[in-house]
Amino acid sequence: GNTARLQAISNITNRIPKKTGPTEPLSKIWASDVFNLATMENALSKNAFKAIKKTVETGAPLDPATADVIAAAMKEWAVGKGVKFFSHIFYPMTNITAEKHDGFIVTNADGHAITEFTGSLLIKGEPDGSSFPNGSLRMTNAARGYTAWDPTSPAYVMNTPNGATLMIPSVFMSWTGESLDKKIPLLRSNAAMDKAAHKVLALMGETEIATLNSSCGAEQEYFLVDENFANARPDLLLAGRTLFGASPAKGQQFDDHYFGAIPARVQVFMQDFEDKLYRLGIPAKTHHNEVAPGQFEIAPYFEAANVAADHQQLLMTLMKSTAKEHGFLCLLHEKPFAGVNGSGKHVNWSVGNATQGNLLDPGNTPHDNLNFLLFCGAVIRGVHTYGPMLRAVIASAANDHRLGANEAPPAILSVYLGDQLESVFNDIKTGSLLEKADGGEMDLGLSQILKFKRDPGDRNRTSPFAFTGNRFEFRAVGSSQSVSGPLVAMNTMLADSLNWIALELESALADGTEKAPAVIKVLQKLMDLHGNVVFGGDGYSSEWHRMAVEERGLKNIPTTADALTAYKDPAVIELFESTGVLSPKELASRFEVYAEQYILSIEVEAKLVIDIATTKIYPAAISYLSTLTTTATSLSGMGIAFGADTLKAVSAAVGNMMASVSDLKDAVETHDFESEEAHMTFCAETICPLMLAVRSEADTLEGLVADELWPLPKYQEMLFIK
Ligand code: ADP
Ligand code: MG
Numbered sequence: 001g002n003t004a005r006l007q008a009i010s011n012i013t014n015r016i017p018k019k020t021g022p023t024e025p026l027s028k029i030w031a032s033d034v035f036n037l038a039t040m041e042n043a044l045s046k047n048a049f050k051a052i053k054k055t056v057e058t059g060a061p062l063d064p065a066t067a068d069v070i071a072a073a074m075k076e077w078a079v080g081k082g083v084k085f086f087s088h089i090f091y092p093m094t095n096i097t098a099e100k101h102d103g104f105i106v107t108n109a110d111g112h113a114i115t116e117f118t119g120s121l122l123i124k125g126e127p128d129g130s131s132f133p134n135g136s137l138r139m140t141n142a143a144r145g146y147t148a149w150d151p152t153s154p155a156y157v158m159n160t161p162n163g164a165t166l167m168i169p170s171v172f173m174s175w176t177g178e179s180l181d182k183k184i185p186l187l188r189s190n191a192a193m194d195k196a197a198h199k200v201l202a203l204m205g206e207t208e209i210a211t212l213n214s215s216c217g218a219e220q221e222y223f224l225v226d227e228n229f230a231n232a233r234p235d236l237l238l239a240g241r242t243l244f245g246a247s248p249a250k251g252q253q254f255d256d257h258y259f260g261a262i263p264a265r266v267q268v269f270m271q272d273f274e275d276k277l278y279r280l281g282i283p284a285k286t287h288h289n290e291v292a293p294g295q296f297e298i299a300p301y302f303e304a305a306n307v308a309a310d311h312q313q314l315l316m317t318l319m320k321s322t323a324k325e326h327g328f329l330c331l332l333h334e335k336p337f338a339g340v341n342g343s344g345k346h347v348n349w350s351v352g353n354a355t356q357g358n359l360l361d362p363g364n365t366p367h368d369n370l371n372f373l374l375f376c377g378a379v380i381r382g383v384h385t386y387g388p389m390l391r392a393v394i395a396s397a398a399n400d401h402r403l404g405a406n407e408a409p410p411a412i413l414s415v416y417l418g419d420q421l422e423s424v425f426n427d428i429k430t431g432s433l434l435e436k437a438d439g440g441e442m443d444l445g446l447s448q449i450l451k452f453k454r455d456p457g458d459r460n461r462t463s464p465f466a467f468t469g470n471r472f473e474f475r476a477v478g479s480s481q482s483v484s485g486p487l488v489a490m491n492t493m494l495a496d497s498l499n500w501i502a503l504e505l506e507s508a509l510a511d512g513t514e515k516a517p518a519v520i521k522v523l524q525k526l527m528d529l530h531g532n533v534v535f536g537g538d539g540y541s542s543e544w545h546r547m548a549v550e551e552r553g554l555k556n557i558p559t560t561a562d563a564l565t566a567y568k569d570p571a572v573i574e575l576f577e578s579t580g581v582l583s584p585k586e587l588a589s590r591f592e593v594y595a596e597q598y599i600l601s602i603e604v605e606a607k608l609v610i611d612i613a614t615t616k617i618y619p620a621a622i623s624y625l626s627t628l629t630t631t632a633t634s635l636s637g638m639g640i641a642f643g644a645d646t647l648k649a650v651s652a653a654v655g656n657m658m659a660s661v662s663d664l665k666d667a668v669e670t671h672d673f674e675s676e677e678a679h680m681t682f683c684a685e686t687i688c689p690l691m692l693a694v695r696s697e698a699d700t701l702e703g704l705v706a707d708e709l710w711p712l713p714k715y716q717e718m719l720f721i722k
Pocket of ligand 1: 215216217218219299300301302346348349350358470471
């Protein structure tokens with residue numbers, strides 16, 4: 001046989017790593033393509049620079065006159081780098097990145113071409129956004145979206161084979177000013193958190209309080225598969241994951257016979273990729289550790305959440321395009337291979353400012369520690385109160401395959417604090433810390449207990465939401481997702497909790513109570529109400545799944561179909577409205593968009609399952625069956641007994657597979673659901689199990705049909721890249 005699969009194996013055997021030029025020193029390339037504050041300091045007048053610096057540091061709006069000055073300097077800088085085009089880059093509600101390109105060139109009346117770029121072009125671009133999902137926020141006949149530079153995120157030059165383009169990170173809104181994107185809510189959530197934090201810090205007696213910002217460092221996992229294999233797998237190309245494929249038996253030795261040249265190719269890819277990131281000012285640090293074969297991780301250092309979110313999007317785009325240049329398909333899907341570790345994106349998050357520092361970092365004085373305990377308590381309350389909302393922001397058809405599998409956090413939101421901090425909060429809950437205070441221990445023992453050491457051994461990998469020494473790490477986020485949704489959720493729940501704490505603290509302090517006992521009193525009430533969400537045990541265990549739901553009253557929400565309904569919960573609507581992060585209308589449009597995406601992605605997969613089973617697997621199985629039948633017939637003609645076990649097994653599996661295909665076809669053609677919720681439930685409860693039914697017979701066939709006839713590259717072939 002000469003299947004695409006065998007051809008792919010032969011092609012890969014002859015591959016050599018792509019040559020890349022010698023790398024330049026980091027000092028020379030670092031942020032060399034970014035119009036950042038350092039660049040602006042040289043390019044702008046003192047006053048203009050002061051204005052933009054203030055905007056970057058505090059989020060204050062940029063005045064039109066300064067915008068003009070900056071636009072001129074930005075253009076000059078970009079043109080000096082050979083740029084002819086500029087593009088607003090923005091982040092629609094899907095996880096993608098979108099661009100709207102324009103030329104600097106304008107021809108004037110006398111026929112001369114001039115380059116033009118003004119403040120108003122920088123601040124306002126008009127892409128035809130009609131094809132981006134926007135829920136029902138706009139009628140399509142009024143489909144005009146506006147983009148405007150987010151000056152807190154620097155512009156940069158993107159070099160592609162088609163030339164260099166000035167990229168302008170932008171917000172994307174409707175003509176009525178509603179957010180159609182993932183950036184506006186992130187900026188708003190930060191402002192809400194800042195405002196609430198100010199109240200709490202002021203009550204704590206802080207006199208100088210700089211603007212608070214959230215920080216994010218995202219660890220990105222991904223797989224690389226050789227493009228020759230990918231090209232022979234329509235499921236990988238179109239759905240980003242394998243819809244078929246027997247997982248290699250546990251402990252099976254992968255055969256590295258064909259793959260000698262590949263590790264070098266991956267190294268070269270990583271180096272090339274890192275260089276590109278450095279030029280764009282993305283502080284990347286690749287990890288070469290792989291959990292599964294063919295799986296890798298990259299973790300940039302943390303940055304301001306808003307910049308980190310833009311950088312995350314850029315990183316994902318660049319990772320895919322660079323992988324392609326090196327002959328790989330880069331898979332960001334949460335579960336590309338069944339039975340093999342999936343990919344997540346750990347979102348490390350903290351909040352802080354220039355005056356109080358990182359508020360999730362326990363400090364050296366009791367006073368610092370009181371602030372720390374309040375912010376930490378606020379997180380605990382947030383996760384407990386809005387757990388289902390946190391589950392909703394990471395919900396996707398793809399992430400459903402990963403959450404709750406025994407390698408990824410469960411679909412139950414709990415908080416891991418570590419032994420030390422958990423015991424402090426337990427003492428607060430039981431009142432024993434307050435007793436210490438009555439006993440005259442002025443600092444409540446805080447200065448002794450809270451000397452944390454970041455201890456990697458102490459970290460519980462089974463928790464979806466873990467304290468890791470000076471930040472929280474949201475581990476249930478999926479590898480393909482934008483980090484904006486999770487960051488918005490965390491900032492907003494924190495804002496809400498800090499508002500609650502401010503009210504409680506104000507009344508606790510009202511009668512002249514000292515700060516320390518007042519804080520502990522507030523936290524005791526908080527732990528009484530919300531302490532159930534703190535869990536330090538094994539999140540994978542079935543005992544936890546039972547206990548969480550039955551004893552702790554937490555929710556286990558395994559599918560997106562159930563998770564997304566959190567967007568319709570009145571308490572969640574109120575949360576986003578009261579903090580000013582999303583209006584009820586904006587929130588409702590998010591439900592619509594995400595529900596539609598969920599349904600669409602499952603429908604695409606179902607159609608692929610039908611197509612691949614019918615046109616690739618069925619013919620291979622029939623062809624093998626025909627060989628077996630011919631052999632059996634001739635043997636029995638000669639009076640020789642033929643063990644027909646395989647023949648029968650293949651025949652049965654083919655029959656079962658096609659019966660399930662037929663059921664799946666009927667299911668896919670079902671329409672007219674009474675609601676989006678009903679449609680999503682149908683996808684989760686009817687279509688997904690039918691896809692699995694087809695797959696299970698196909699995977700049985702993979703173990704029966706002659707290797708040379710099998711059309712799809714097998715798991716051990718695709719995965720064995722080191
Ligand atoms: P892990 O041990 O979890 O694999 P890594 O070092 O790979 O840790 O990644 C940790 C991530 O957390 C990095 O992106 C790092 O920059 C980020 N990080 C560290 N401190 C903070 C902080 N205070 N706030 C936000 N992110 C942080
Ligand atoms: Mg981590």
